[in-house]
């Protein structure tokens with residue numbers, strides 16, 4: 001994780017990097033911020049910068065061996081501990097390290113709920129106990145693999161029990177040289193004051209609504225700007241919440257478009273009329289958002305037809321749709337579909353009647369989709 005991948009926090013990033021460059025590196029820091037604010041990615045970027053072989057003015061270089069390893073959370077001097085479902089048999093987190101890495105690489109803003117789902121234990125409690133403290137002490141007693149810094153990242157330190165907290169106090173009190181403790185969590189009220197007093201607090205605020213809106217559009221390009229701003233306002237700066245809302249909204253848009261395109265292709269005009277009625281009730285911005293999303297799907301189809309799967313960003317059901325839809329199209333008809341959709345977007349901007357527009361569009365697309373011989377749908 002590099003600083004440049006983290007949404008918002010411009011001032012905080014500049015301060016952290018400034019301190020790093022001037023060699024003001026506290027022995028222990030607690031990145032404390034609400035869910036979806038980025039406390040974990042910030043701590044990871046900080047650790048990656050410390051381990052980078054040629055850190056730049058604004059970020060780790062991203063190119064050196066150390067950066068390549070930290071990008072996979074696999075640098076041997078980047079030690080990771082995190083809560084697990086403690087039991088008599090399960091006491092250390094090392095056996096789950098691969099799973100944790102995969103979860104964080106997939107979603108660097110991971111929260112305890114996401115981790116719980118990943119570990120498939122919805123009703124169990126995540127905790128860290130004395131044996132995990134043993135792992136911390138043991139890992140720190142080893143020499144740094146690369147001869148530089150050793151980073152100890154403790155995720156969700158608020159889930160340490162008192163035995164663990166007491167056991168790591170000593171290593172916090174008598175720091176080894178070139179060792180950086182990075183704690184990243186959401187709450188400090190359940191933590192021992194003795195731990196807190198030995199860590200420097202790095203307060204991570206929620207990103208502002210404009211930053212959340214652009215983060216939403218980046219992941220969900222099918223949404224309109226207004227939809228993204230609405231989601232940002234409702235999410236109160238929680239990026240995980242915002243992305244979840246956007247996913248729901250995009251799933252609705254996807255189903256609507258998929259069913260409508262299928263109806264047009266199969267010439268099921270009753271269904272197309274019902275879709276046009278539904279479309280007419282949506283409001284101008286969501287209508288434009290749907291057209292923008294349809295254009296996005298067509299671009300994905302073009303990439304599929306041009307055999308550029310590495311550039312396709314659609315996943316899951318979307319991707320399956322793109323693959324299937326591409327079989328009824330060639331580049332010429334796809335280009336014609338794209339032109340129709342773009343024209344429709346323009347008409348919506350000029351306040352065309354949305355019902356008439358979607359019906360007309362449906363007829364035109366219906367014939368374009370059947371232009372290729374031997375089409376299957």
Ligand SMILES: [Zn+2]
Pocket residue numbers: 051052053054055060061062063064065066067
């Ligand atoms: Zn580097």
